[in-house]
Amino acid sequence: MRLAMGALLSISLNVFAAETPLRFAVSDSWAMPLVQLDHGRPTQGILYDVMLSLATQVGAPAEFHVLPRSRVQIAMEHNEIDVRCYVAQSWLPNLPDNYLWSVPLWTQPDLLVSRPVPPTEVIPASLPRQTIGTVLGYSYPTLQPLFDANQLLRDDARNQELVLEKLLAGRNQYAVSNQWTLDWFNQRLLPDRQLRSVAVLQEQSLGCFVRNDPDVPAQRILRTLVRMKMSGEIDDIIRLYFGAKP
Template identity: 60%
Template sequence: MRVVLGALWMIATTLMAAPAPLHFSVSDSWAMPMVHLEGGIPTQGILYDVMVSLATQVGRPAQFQVLARARLANAMSHGEIDVRCYVAQAWLYDVPGDYTWSVPLMVQRTVLISTEPEPIQVDRLLPQAVGTVLNYRYPLLDPLFADGRLSRDDARSEEQVLQKLVAGRYAYALSNEWILDRFNQQLPIARRLHNVAVIEEQHLGCIVRNDPSVPVQQILRTLLRMKQSGEIDAIIQLYTGQTAPSVSPDR
């Protein structure tokens, strides 16, 4: 009996001593090089590496919640997410007040893509459907969608948007520039897609839940150190082969 009680005490002590995990959100619409999902679990990618490194340096295990984009705001409001990365303030109009922004960590360019190489000005596009990601916001194009000059043709992920463009479902689509570059590597040169216009350039960071159970300031300091040391830029270069666009960490 004493042996059993002793074993139970040791298990309870171990569980009490184990640090609580950091809960990270992962959008199921992300694609490589941002994140690769295998069986619904993130296994590699820029954001995966950043989040795992952050959790390791803070001394917490990383736990990932893979959610549809439309469910992220609700999960945040219920305190189910401690850290949400790869966000811009222009994208989030419904962020709960109990989250704090990190410094900008990376620059993302949203580009207009076509099967044809000729550059184009977006305001000169004829009325037509454009490939977009379900529940994604495109602040600079929202007025064109609102007045009907352009319409959205939504897919669940950025990779699906590009697949539909290749299949001829529409003439133009919107995507992250890094995802476009990665997608093109899978195509024969003659069939590769073309960046025909830069739509917007966003400075992206993370938001951290303000709660006594979350080491908010340690997380924010660690993200700042990861940016200043060049760690985040090195992760981006590992997956893209490109030097990350410059972004000041104290912007």
């Protein structure tokens, strides 16, 4: 009987451990193709697919916490989140030692974008004083000295898609966008209306970081991300949204 009870307890503990969710941070400022939010819940997108596959391979259900960007780091510090993805180490230079970084998973340039004029490349420092479409809470190191000098002014929107919508509607002459969102946005526009990049502001390697805690299988998560990157799975997920284009 004692052996039977011990076996039953072991099975119960294993089931409990298997059902402990892996909690992912989702910024409410993300837009497609990163994440589609429907009624406050992610339903598709490159990051959604990557995080869901990661959780499945680790053997835990995925739990998505949709938060304002300003709340994400606070949630991590309060142990409310286990994994945060699509983040650069340069954004968080003072990250505590109880977090572990993954290998770089994506490279995304920040672009200065305009409507289908002008046809030539733009030097941001040479622009006259005007508003630039930006995402609320995002930092733009290349443009920050120009914002500080009041040469350029931020016109914040809640997410990246709204920034491009405002640009298309003529609210600003220029806006900042990552490459993925620009390409996704342009897919629904006729060629003569598509927004175009006029300057590369910066390019950074992005990955995930994981809370290093006994309750989180941190090393298994990091090893799984390496396999997903090296096997080409992550690039295959990107191709699902852009066809053959990586």
